[in-house]
Amino acid sequence: MSTMTLLPVIDAAACCAPLTRDAMTQSQAEDLAKSLKAIADPARLRLISIIAASEGQEACVCDLTEPLNIGQPTVSHHLRVLTDAGFVTRSKRGTWAYYKLVPGALDSIARLLVTA
Amino acid sequence: MSTMTLLPVIDAAACCAPLTRDAMTQSQAEDLAKSLKAIADPARLRLISIIAASEGQEACVCDLTEPLNIGQPTVSHHLRVLTDAGFVTRSKRGTWAYYKLVPGALDSIARLLVTA
DNA sequence: TCCTTATATCGATGGATGTCAATTTTCTGT
């Protein structure tokens, strides 16, 4: 049904100073927590890792299903979570779906965690 | 019972290159996921945030219970998760317990997320 | 020694989440 239930990472990160500068509000904390939850999973971290190491930081689903030891529907599920969270984008070419890393998305999160 | 069920963040991060440099192994992904899960919660992010903004990056539990809108046992639970994950340390002085940010812990995680 | 305050632990519960098998959708060739 609805894609995009989450605030894109970039937006979530654009607003505010590093975590350790000042106390966060509840909604800031909720936004960041959602982004972190999206990557706080072994399968999704490996997906990101493989995509990032690929040519043009883009990879076909067909190349993502085998290396992880999980079924195709589960891979599809994880890619959806990453897409909804704004870490990757999807583009379909022919029968194949390609997922590409959103430039700067991970860095936005990293910046928020860095000690001032 | 057992404190320290998790790999301290520092150790987990010391080993390896950024996420996006090369494909992660399953166990690397599991370790990083555990660290990320520990901070992927609004209450815990706010706890870290308040502690980090305090004098000496250290705060008493008594100052942490009120600002969050959750009960004292829940705060205690979250602090335990953060402690087990290696983001904070606990020291008891008199009746009070003080939690202190582990210097560099958040930065270790941030470094792993940064795009090469 | 009691009482009070501060913090941790225990047990239970409702909700979120990762995974799978089965099915559907979408696209390509023939």
Added chain:
DNA sequence: ACAGAAAATTGACATCCATCGATATAAGGA
């Protein structure tokens, strides 16, 4: 139009997790 491949969706299930109330532990003061 049909067959086949690639990927997404659905529904179910088991586990995990945040939260709470009640209780336990620990330390200080009267």
